[in-house]
Amino acid sequence: MHRRNFIAASASLAAASTLSQQTHAATLLKGKAEHVISIWLGGGMGALDTFDPKRVGDPKEKVAGSYYESVETAVAGVRVCEHLKNLAPLMDRVTAVRTVNHKVIDEHAAATNFMHTGRPVSGTVVYPSLGSVVAHERGAAADGAPPYVLIGYPNVTRGPGFLGARDSYLYLTDTSQGPAGLSRPESITPARQSRRQGFLAGLRNAQTPGDDARVREYEEAIDLSLKLSGPEFNRSFQLDSEPSDLRARYGGEFGQRCLLARRLIERGVRFIEVSHNLNFLNGSGWDVHNGGILQQHALIQEMDTAMSTLIMDLEEKRMLDKTLILITTEFGRPPEFDSGGGRGHQGSAFSCVLAGGGLNHCGAYGETDELGKKIVDDPVSVADLFATIHAAVGVDYTKNLYDGDRPVPVTDMGQPIAKLFG
């Protein structure tokens, strides 16, 4: 197949996915979401200290348990940690899936790969990330927008795998700059930029157009890149056009990333991954071994501030129902404390969170045992979680994608959490 740039292809893809949905309409669950904002907590968020609180333990005496007290939420019987105080009243718009589980806990990169592709590393196939599959299936939501944007560091785990570059992300690591490659470098003034483009236009005019189709396509890509790197698209990245009180409500750099995510959704981006792991607060981010845990509450509070503001902001703009917010992480953490008072890794049960997206939220789904080590009820495999997300955003989670000839199911036989689809 001849691949063209992502913008050109997005419209036809959207049409294609509608067709396949009709074929399976009878059996498939399908939600109303049009966009996904996926918040990634790199390092491994401990459920006991956030969305699945248990009895409080003692890190000094090595008594297993939560690090913090818990509080009531808007949903009766569902409690969250005290540092999620802004989210607690909003938990009726949220479902903490408390029984996600997998076995890849010894290595961050492998687990990160698992939680992005929904599969263990294969010896033969490079699987696409969740974002790339959604981009592949649904394309961008508007003309002139990329389908998939990453606010975080690029890596293969977040990439398109066998789907190819068209379904990859644009990325930025810092909200003060636009995406790498499509925003004017800060050292080049607007005046210089326009002088450069003037020279380039003159030179391109002086070229004799060849009849090689591939060279022509490259010329078209130049046109498009000039357009996208222009002021129109880059306006989405100008956070200072937002009301200052709203910016303040979102909080620090992570909050600004969430605000940018909302602006990009408005622009037509389909899937945005926002990384929350800025090292500043405790050095290790969510990977709270040893002393890393001492400032964990600051991370939780930062997430609470940004996430609750994002929910309310989307709701005020009537976008919450069509925007699925997701919090995922590579694995959870055990109730026991390590020798430095922090926590190791646990994959047997951990929490991921869904919010908005028009789902039938219930505060929390699934039940773990008294210390959150084992699943008591309603286990949700990573494939099930992915199927839920796909279903919510209208992707046929039962279909096959193709790596050359080889059929690869969208999820590894996952089934959506039916309860969330009313």
Next chain:
Amino acid sequence: MVMAMSVSTVPAAELTPIARWDFSAEEASPLQPHGGVLRDAPGPRSPEYPDFAPDNTAIKLDGKGAYFSFDDAGVQSPYDFTNGDAITLEAWVQVSSLSGGENVYVIGKGRTGSSSFAADNQNWALRVRETQGKGGISFLFATVPASGQGNSDKHWHRWTTKSGFTPGKYWHHIAVSYKFGEPESVRGWIDGKPQPGVWDMGGATAEAPVVDDDAIWIGSSRGGAAGNSFRGSLDAIAVYREAFDDEVMLTRFRRVGEEVIVQPAPEVMPDLGELPTGRTLVALHEGMPEHNRWLNTDETVPPETLRWNSETFLLDRLPQRFDEWGIREDWKPPVLLRLAADVPLTPGKHRFLMRVRGLSRLWVDGQLIAKSKPVPGSPSGEEPMTPVASAPIAGARIAEHRQQEVFGEATISEAMIDKTGTCRVVLEMLVGGKAFRTDPGEICVAVESDDGNSFLLLNPTASAPVQLTDADVEPILVRLEESLQQFDDANRRAAAASQDGFWNKRHDFARQWATQHPAPSSPQAQPTSDVTANPIDAFLATKAQRAVTASAETPIAEARAFHENVLPILWDNCFRCHGDKVNGGLLLNSREAAIKGGDSESPALVPGNADESELMRRILSHDPDEKMPPGGDGLKSEQIAVLDAWIKEGAKWPAPPVTEKDIAPPKHLTDTEFLRRVALDTIGVPPSEESVRTFVADASQDKRTGIIDQLLIREEWADHWMSYWQDVLAENPTLINASLNTTGPFRWFLYDALRDGKSVDRIVTELILLRGSKHEGGSAGFEIAANNDAPFAAKGQIVASAFLGIELQCARCHDSPYHSTKQRDLYSLAAMFEQKPVTVPVTSRVPDAFFAKQQRQSLIKVTLKPDESVTPAWPFADATGSMDDETLTPLMHTSKGSRERLAALVTSPQNTRFAQVVVNRVWRRLLGAGIVEPPDDWEGHAPSHPELLQWLGQEFITHDYDMKHLARLIMTSDVYQRAATGTNRTTTPELRFFVAPDRRRMSAEQVVDSLCSAAGQELDVEELTFDPDARRPASNRLTLGVPERAWMLASLANERDRPSLGLPRARAITDIMEAFGWSGSRQNPRTDRETAANVLQPGVLANSTASVLLTRATQDSGLAEIAVHATSPEELVNSIFLRYLSRLPSDSERAPLAIVLAAGFENRLLHPAEISAITPLDPLPKVTWSNHLSPESTIIALQLEERARAGLPPDPRLRPEWREVYEDVVWSVVNISEFVWVP
């Protein structure tokens, strides 16, 4: 219960153990060995230990988790001890080494890490515990934790002796007695003597120990944790159910001879004999005992491994270590490095400075004047930031990150100075260690100047003094690296030469074989063709002419109708299984075959009768088992109508329509186009401005052949081919933890091999034989496949697709649906590679549920039984012509081992497939399409020019498998020198004529390397490592060095999203490369990258950080130089075009750019008085793996990102306003599409 009892050789008291292991040859031991256990190691022997036989044997354990296990006898077994029970444990131990705070198991019951038992179930254990460098003895048990006690250590009870024995070569006897429930009953003995001790963990307790049915382990615990594993030898281990007293124990140890007290050897300046005059000796001895101590009295310096002479007392890396074939090998750490010279010094008191990484000492004329500490281990990120070192004196070069700076004084008397006026200085340093990379960092010795204002590098020559300043040291470092590289090259080539005889014989053999198996000869030159000197063109012309002739037999319209309307339907829907492959015995890709039919014996085609044609019946069928094509919605009705009509009209299958016009070649490349193409195809970058000018001016007839020959001998040939083989062989090193199919950096093996011009059969052989270093660049790095539970299957798959054109991807889990390859083929290949039988891992098995769900008979089959053991066997005799028989013998170094056979089978001349696959790869890389497409999967894909392919294969075989010979053949052909208007890659083999090459876009590496070379800038990126101070082993944190060419970059994956693990300058470059299809993370082999245009490609060339920096006239760059020295704006525009596009601009390109450059041109240079020198940025503390979690590291990382964005400063000679316009002009030339296309 079977118990291993042997007659005690100890005659002393009547002691009856419940178990005793002597590890002698006769022992019918029920012990199960696990991991690196060596039996029959020498034990304590008489006469030194008179209680043992002179040939007594012991076991030796590797300390990486090796152990013996022994099952408990069940409930109330003699091995269960509880309150009231007395126990004595004894053993003979010879401990090679102990690290700080280590507890290594001699024997213990419980705590095996078994999931059937509680984790902390130690009933009893005897261990050796490191205390202050000595081996103390330690008794350990656990009680049941009190409820609520959680994870505390209170339930552990450990008694440790206050003193111990010195690790080393001597055997020691250790023993401990205890009565459970009576903490004060504990006693410990070393060499028969009682030792005071203390309950140092959990305290003394009267509580009972944990008792269960867990096993007894010797040598390790906790599942084989390396940190708890015994490193050394063990003998005569016994367990008793009674306690002993001092008197009994005294009889347990006897040694004849002096009591040896091992102590550090005296510190004496080594006698190095005569030293080379005016040079600094660099001598290396590998395999020192420990990184943290010098030798003991019972040890000797290992023999010298390598010596070299350097300029001064300055060194920033070790020479490389090569194995006997010249393949990179690890230094065996720790390495003793000695720098020594006779240095001219004046009498009087001198102050010396030594900068070193690890344990070091410095002598001046025999006086020990400075000592440093050993390298400390690396924490996982929590280390506080190490501030930037301060200069020892204003203006001096500062010490590298964490290099120790030690001062010492020596008073030199007249008497010390010999008649040559020199005095001997010797530096000894330990480099690397078992847990450290062997990397010395920048080390030096300097002496304070007499006026006290500077430090001077110690310099054995009497030449001008070298100041310890950046300005003086940096040029020396450059020279040092050049001469070290020459030294490495010479060493490597000398070692490799030892194998030349073998390879010459093999190549003679190959030529002999070729004589007996001649290839088709080159056809007669076509009289109409103008350039036919090259046989390649004759082969191509013959096929093209034949096609025109065949086409003339059918009216062109009729042929078009079939080839445009009918054949595509068959092509799209049938040929995958009945053309590329012969499913059901049926071929549909020719009229004859289709009429013949397949296994069903009904003709698929009955010309004139659609109803009787099986083809139509199956297309129209609704039966899921009959319907064709299988699955999907079937053919559209209009397609069915086309086929129906075609059959009714007689199913004619005319030759494809080909006219003279179709095979008329396009124009030849101009000289500049040709030069650009040939340079990109050999050295990977465009020609220099000067070489374009010279080439154009050259009027000689054979200048094209001449330049091909000149370019082919350039070393950058290796750089150009590296990226290709890295992709094809899935080279995938990682800077952080091994995961996601990462490999070792076998890039360096390949690079060395290509630079040294090794033949391809030799490179592939050495690759398959997995030699040398795994983590520092040997071919052994190819073996690693992290997170992959069938690594040898993965490697077999790579070898098959890379060198045999056999695709085995599917066979990992099942027989290939579109190929004839079976799962067994892959695993028997894997078994050959691994040299042992293998089974399919669970993760590669198709679950039964999959087949149960299928309605139709599945396209995939699993013919290998799930637990079947697959033995080594060569599965590809038919496909390759290479047979696993006695003909292989002359092709092997040794007849031992299936891996050696595998290498020979792949690379033998009989394996014509190997030669042709390599030929096809080279052909395709130069012409944009293969004779066989795709190059990694030949099954069912006919060559477009079978005779040419055979002929080229034969050329390759008879010319020593030399890739450059192939390249030269192809580059000197007429077709190579034609305009790239071909569409060969997308055309069927039948219609692929190679009238012209296909258009190729530059590779990602070429884009970056071209940007650098055209700008006259070096690649400006960080060293690719997170462990610059070498405090971890290479297996954990390696370094890939500072990249000089784009292929040297690697995945910078930062899955942890930590800014402190960013390498922003490298990332600026990989941003460009990734847009152009490169990926540093090569999880799977690939021949083709994506080449389709996407918006990020022009985007990164226009807007990325690197594009800004690489179009900047940085200080002293090529861009700055041409701007400074330009004679006119027009000439400057010419230079820019020549550098970036290898041609002069047209008038309409030149004029407008010359006009803008003319403004201010005369004034573009600042007056010398106006120029302000560039002030270097202050050095920042180093962010490393060891400190990357400290909050400060993130702040510094962000500063580094900012500096990376700012880049190198512009040349201060150029007036900024004019320079910016100039840079904008350069930018615009880079951003026209021509820059990224190969002509």
